[in-house]
Amino acid sequence: MSYPTPENGWVNTADGQDPTALATAQSLLTETLYGTLSTCSVDGLPWASPVFFGYDTAWNLYWSSTQAAQHSQNLYANHGRATIAIYRTDQREGQVQGLYVSGIATEVEPAAVADVIPLLLQRGSPGQQRTPADYLALSPRRLYRLQPHRVWITGPRIAHSPTILIDTKIQLDLSALRPRS
Numbered sequence: 001m002s003y004p005t006p007e008n009g010w011v012n013t014a015d016g017q018d019p020t021a022l023a024t025a026q027s028l029l030t031e032t033l034y035g036t037l038s039t040c041s042v043d044g045l046p047w048a049s050p051v052f053f054g055y056d057t058a059w060n061l062y063w064s065s066t067q068a069a070q071h072s073q074n075l076y077a078n079h080g081r082a083t084i085a086i087y088r089t090d091q092r093e094g095q096v097q098g099l100y101v102s103g104i105a106t107e108v109e110p111a112a113v114a115d116v117i118p119l120l121l122q123r124g125s126p127g128q129q130r131t132p133a134d135y136l137a138l139s140p141r142r143l144y145r146l147q148p149h150r151v152w153i154t155g156p157r158i159a160h161s162p163t164i165l166i167d168t169k170i171q172l173d174l175s176a177l178r179p180r181s
Contacts, residue, residue, distance in 0.1 A: 004155060004168040012155050016173035025153050025172055028086050028099040029055055033123060035086040035101075037063070039074035047071050053084070054119035059177055061101060061146040062108065062116050064135065075144070080104040082146055087154075100152040100169065108143040110136055116143050148174060 004010040051063040087098040155168035
């Protein structure tokens with residue numbers, strides 16, 4: 001466990017179970033509807049896409065996309081490696097709070113599609129209706145799940161000098177975010 005330093009990329013791992021940090025992460029997850037999905041092609045070309053997302057109690061993130069979308073193709077070709085940044089855009093420069101979720105993304109299994117649809121509908125516009133057929137068989141759309149391996153939030157800025165501020169992150173303990181069985 002360590003506090004942010006240049007040697008560890010300015011990442012604080014000592015406060016991963018801090019109640020305030022965990023509450024900030026939960027707030028960002030529940031109050032923000034969109035995240036930026038980042039993927040990379042096998043050739044190393046990055047791609048970022050805004051996605052409307054839902055989530056479950058295990059912090060898995062879900063979205064729908066076409067199979068032909070660049071980010072979907074990157075997931076298929078690059079073993080599902082992905083990151084989603086979730087952040088409020090109504091903050092002034094230097095005040096933003098962000099949630100960063102890194103893990104493996106895959107298509108939702110056909111048997112689980114009906115269980116995932118409500119996770120998206122409860123956050124969407126009223127009156128929307130979706131069925132499993134919208135995401136299965138010949139439909140060009142699929143539901144995707146990002147299973148988190150690591151999660152961070154924006155940490156406090158550290159004064160390096162009177163004119164230079166360093167952005168930090170707090171790496172959260174995933175077991176502290178998930179409900180206890």
